[in-house]
Amino acid sequence: MAYSYCTNRRPQMYTLGKKLRFSLFGKSHAPCVGCILEGVPQGTPIDLDAMAAELALRRPSKGIGTDRVEKDLPRIVCGITDGKADGNPIIIEIDNGNVDDSKYLPFIETPRPGHADLPALLDLPKFDITGGGQFSGRLTAAIVAAGSIARKLLEAEGIQIGAFCRSIGDVEDTEDRGMTDARNSRKLPTRACTEELDSAMSECILAARKDADSVGGVVECIVTGLPIGFGGIWYEALDAELARAVFAIPACKGVEFGKGFGITRMRGSESNDAYRFDSDGKIVTKTNNMGGIVGGMADGAPVVFRAAFKPTPSIGAKQETVNLKTCQNAELEIKGRHDPCIAPRAVSVVEAVAALVLADQMERGL
Template sequence: MGNSFGKLFKITTFGESHGIALGVTLEGCPAGLEIDEAKIRQEMQRRKPGQSKITTQRKEEDEIEILSGIFEGKSTGTPIGIVIRNADQKSKDYSHISDKFRPSHADYTYFEKYGIRDYRGGGRSSARETAARVAAGAIAKQLLDHYGVSIQAFVSQVGDLKLEKPYQEMDLNKAEENIVRCPDPEMADQMIQLIDAVRLERDTIGGVVTCVIKNTPIGIGEPVFDRLHAELGKAMLSINAVKGFEFGSGFDGVSMRGSQHNDAFYKEEGQVKTKTNYSGGIQGGISNGQDIYFRVAFKPVATIMQDQESLNEAGETITVSGKGRHDPCVVPRAVPIVEAMAALVIADYTLLAKSNKL
């Protein structure tokens, strides 16, 4: 229950943070797609822990093992199975919370729902599960390459430090040139300093990842309940630590009038375009061919290296002491996760669109 995502291009993930391995099965990938394993490994490297001083120091190479569905470099049309083995678990770091509920973690809710929980790193509720999504998302990206679709995410805010420039005025490729993944070098330096200062205070901080999807085919998305932006919202809100999602003008749009907010149509070289894009590339839940852009808000990581008051399974007041290896800010490593989930949605809806008309 709740471990699968997608309709035609469908993934199911499995595994725990401190188990033997994580993995994903991907169904619905068309046969004959050339799969570049090096590109999958590149995406895994972008997400893996231990990248820099502002990420968790857990050391995992996140090497992939492709078990099925790919032969001689091409998809066979059968389920693709991928495994990522865990190598650097330190389960003893969590023995002190075996019967304690960490504030703002899923410990309590998992225990109430199942009557049992894997306290080693959070088990299934750990963000380590997203490694499997990134592996599948890397294949989705390769499928989208055939349609000329590009997906690029970047860190646009950490704490109160926020990029004010619109994404159109920045070279988004520069995001991969620094450890915080912000395309503005000056702001990136400030963000890194802030995250490092918070880390030294044994605390954590949140941030925002912005994602831009270009060249989406016109007409993908389904009416009413399966609108494209609703599916993107579901995808983003399924990522650990996400607390908010907005696309297009988002919440800022409420301060505008309709005469300001409406995206006027015009024609250029035979193509219909809009003079503005407050709609965020989606109208009526269906893509209109303009850039799709959205923002995803991540809360501060719940595990802090400070003592906190909480309860144990017996309902007694106790102190939870922060231990283990954790990100002081999740957004730098969340960038490839946001891209992966966006790719899975667009790939799925692109295939669905092909079945809607002759």
């Protein structure tokens, strides 16, 4: 008996936020991916150059990335007139240059381990997985485009977001890092904070690529300028909403704030971030083990969280899988172009997601 495919799923868009509402659509091998951003106040200046710059950071870097050409030119369908939000929902489309899905056809019978193929095939109409379908990292281009608008709303209130690669494979950046380091990482292909780390991380990625394999990495994100009390509680908590949205990025397998799981090895006397008045009479914390959030709200320290990205599931090395047609065990060797490491490209996606969540909380008055 062959496995049967479900064909009755109702199409839907996937939406984040309540006042600043971001909805994602498209597939990697459809004509385009895109998004609808509702709730941007009328008259807000929209910087399309900044959007293009953010999209350029998400593109694969020569050498360490896939050689797939991603042009990522955003097309504003509506919502922006004369460089300002005009009060309509902002609709952005980004064309997919490569819509040849032939390399993906084998996965309909022999699903890729680590990718979404198996559960998707048994739940979605079968051609939806071509090119990764709705599960593809390609959709993150639309997240980055909308995130650039959210980022400007935050910057107008003095809130800055910066991220970088904390580790790739076993190469780890062990220094304390701040916003300037995150900004510097924008110049380096791996999004490491220094050139030395960038070389070591690149080497690690290239070694994996040589073996037809892939590696994972950790992206760290820093947010400054949030006033004490920004955020909410329970399901509106700043950490809860950030974690939910960051976990939705394809390939994310973990999110931790501040010292994260490491805090369990500390005593309370060590982990509590003591409060002091600084010379300007402002309340500050002496340490930042909580990652700038207590009770779901900002405590005045920079918000710091890390997201773990697994090794790219599509690898050239031979893997074990099953054949859904013959119901026999099978082997799979994946052809085609895939990033040997997702983390460097995920840095701008993490920043964008953080911007969308924070700008929505800001618009909700949390």
